[in-house]
Amino acid sequence: MGVSWEESVTYSINAIYLLFSAYLVFVMQIGFAMICAGSVRAKNAMNIMLTNVVDAVVGSISFYLFGFAFAYGTSNPFIGTHLFALSHIPNATYDYAFFLYQWAFAIAVTGITSGSIAERTQFSAYLVFSFFLSGFVYPVVAHWLWSSSGWLSPNSTHLFLGSGAIDFAGSGVVHLVGAVAGLWGSIIEGPRTGRFDSLGRPMPLRGHSATLVVLGTFLLWFGWFGFNPGSFDKILVAYPGTSDQGNWTSVGRTAVTTILAGSTAGIVTLFGRRLLVGHWDAMDACNGLLGGFVAITSGCSVVEPWAAIICGFVSAWVLIGLNIVALKLNYDDPLEAAQLHGGCGTWGLLFTGLFAKEEFVIQVYNCGEIGVSRPYGVLLGGGWGLFGAQVIEILTIFGWVSVTMGPIFYALQKLEILRIPVNEEVTGLDISCHGGYAYAQENYHLRLYGDYMPIQHALS
Structure with missing residues (x-):
């Protein structure tokens, strides 16, 4: 029996919506790249840009060969299936549009981790952990929460605690996974040279371009409209017994809650940091905004707009507080990725x-x-x-990522292929690893703390 015209139109519209959402999520890779580049010193700009490219291309192959099968296989509720993903798409349940959308999420995870270990990591290490994180660690968590056969899934036939954990667009599945991986990588590597003095006091290592950070923030904001509302993989789904409600109305509400949480967090972080440090800082507003987006990502589809404002308000103080704690503990994360994605993601759940x-x-x-x-x-x-169920999700993700990614980073460190030598770090990864600066520099070289000096002196 053939497909009716109405069914064909519905499928087409759903597919177009999902593909467009996937493209929006992929735009977030540009946002990640711009924020990473602007947040590091100029002598490491080429390196961090290349790692963002590597995260995407390595993650694509890994997720296609292995990750999708682990995420959406049905052999068991814990690790999906071990068969290659290419044998699973398209099928009666998942098509190529769905795969593309899930791929865009998978490569976003590794970008979060890369930010935590920026400016002191060997390039080869990125190749290793990107492949493992996007091909196995993240997909298993995605299976738990987003596959209909996952043990924590709210779509499962056997709901955990009668509910299942609600993580609609991935405060835990995406952001907490990437943050915990980055946390272990940063702890095992240790802080950047010069980040703390001999007494343990923090020293400023400011990024070189606020312009790139702001540009990246707005690109991420734009992409989040695919990240959150796009997680309705079928836009044309009518609700029984009603004439005015369906997924199309839930999509609009999800976009509004996303905006309100992010905006509230951005302004609260800006004013909160103004009270603490005495000046206005665009970086604070940008990080606060992103923290609000991360937090609302879990419940964006199931909360009222007024609740989203509360979500953003609290996430701002979570971020501010965790950044203070990080400095007290001599923890160095150039992009505040563990604090932002991990702390705000946990609060969001x-x-x-x-x-x-x-x-x-x-x-x-x-x-x-x-x-x-x-x-x-x-x-x-x-x-x-x-x-x-939400608490169990948090604990399970932290444990799973710790026992998988922790040993990976530790092994890379023991094999001396994780952290670069100190002299190369001081010179800058662009010179020591990539053959030249990202920017045209003729007579000047960036010093460790960001000041300019003649290159003859810098290399003496």
């Missing part, structure tokens, strides 16, 4: 367990089916089932 609205949960995960009851936000009277 807890926030969903507190503020998820039952009506929206049923819309998103049961297509608005009448007569269905599900656990929802604790503060809205929904019991502890959902909140408990």
